[in-house]
Structure formats: structure tokens, C-alpha cells
Amino acid sequence: MRHTAYVFDAYGTLFDVHAAVRRHSVKVGPDAQQLSDIWRAKQLEYSWVRTLMGSFMDFWQLTEQALDFAFAKVPSADPQLRQDLLEAYWQLDCYPEVPAVLKALKADGARLAILSNGSTAMLEAAVKSAALDQVLDDIFSVDAVRRFKSDPAVYDMVTTAWRLYPDAVSFQSSNRWDVAGAARFGFRTVWINRSSQPDEYRDLQPDLILPSLEGLPTGG
Structure with a gap:
């Protein structure tokens, strides 16, 4: 979906x-x-x-x-x-598939954002270094709410700013605890399990588990 x-x-x-x-x-x-x-x-x-x-x-x-x-x-x-x-x-490498996946989603008309514990300055530097600034619509930093994930106020920044119900948002994270917090908030969640970790937080299951972002549905 x-x-x-x-x-x-x-x-x-x-x-x-x-x-x-x-x-x-x-x-x-x-x-x-x-x-x-x-x-x-x-x-x-x-x-x-x-x-x-x-x-x-x-x-x-x-x-x-x-x-x-x-x-x-x-x-x-x-x-x-x-x-x-x-x-x-400040100049971390992005994973190899990231630019192509984000560009494909953008070409398909999707709205794209980062939601992170990182400070605004850290995130802007990383995005610029990876040349992702042209495909992202927003960068949401916890600086705005002064709480870290998985506090619900963090996830609420997206729905408030974009005027969406939580289930209209597909949220992708490699951190299982982050996925649990987002699922509890009501996002559709995708766990990017890059290192084949065992599942946890079984009462807050992701909607999809992928080894990388490559499996995200894009295109027609």
C-alpha cells in the first residue's frame, strides 16, 4: 500500500x-x-x-x-x-539505497520528511552532505518540543504541521523502540531491520518489516 x-x-x-x-x-x-x-x-x-x-x-x-x-x-x-x-x-554517509528510494517516492508525488532526535543544525548538515535537500519537504527536529522519541509529542509534530491523521503517515525507522512509539501514536510503521535484530515490543507490531528501504512501495 x-x-x-x-x-x-x-x-x-x-x-x-x-x-x-x-x-x-x-x-x-x-x-x-x-x-x-x-x-x-x-x-x-x-x-x-x-x-x-x-x-x-x-x-x-x-x-x-x-x-x-x-x-x-x-x-x-x-x-x-x-x-x-x-x-x-556531521557528514555521516547515507545508506546506498536512500537517494534512489527517496527520489522515486518524490516522483510518485509523495510528501517526504525526516523526524529525528537530532538537532536542527545536525540534520541540516547531514541532509546537505548527502544531497537529500532537494527531495525532502520538511525536517522535524525534537528541538521544537524539547522531548526525545518516543514521546508522543514528537510524532505529533508531523500530523499537526501537515494536518493529517496519524494513519495517513508511513513512518520508517531502523530503531524498533522508535517503531513501537510511532505505532502507539497511530502511524503506519515500517521497521527497517538492517541488522536482523529479533523482534520486541510485540504488542506494538510494525505494519511491515524490511531489511532496507528498497522494499518500500514506489511507482505505479
């Missing part, structure tokens, strides 16, 4: 969150993937805890704090690489 409104999570769905460390993996050393995994895990944990506490902090600050924690946990990685990794995060 095709929709007229497609909304995408950014990090892990459109953009490869591990690309920053991969770009400097030789310098980071043999524990590069471990460093990247911890960095991502703490970044998300900080966002959830901040929302629970009602103490919002810019996602970029959380990203910096998470990297500092990762360096502390991985002593083999040189903290002198901190600035190089942070700079790389």
Missing part, C-alpha cells in the same frame, strides 16, 4: 551512525566497532533518561557526552581522535 506522506527517522535509517568511526577506524584501532557501538548506545540512553527527567539537552551535547563515555570504556582508543570523530558525525 502506497501512502502520500512518508516520514523517516534519520540516524540508523537514512544515515549510517557508524560511518564516523569507520572513517577513522585505522587510527582508532582494533576496538573501533566497540567504540562506535558504545557511542551509539549511550547517545540513545541519554536521550531517554533526559526525557524521563524532563531535562532536555541538545542532541549534539548528548552525542559529545556519549563519545566521552565511549572513550572511557575503550582505553585502547586514543581520546585525541575526539574532534575528528565529532566532525565526521
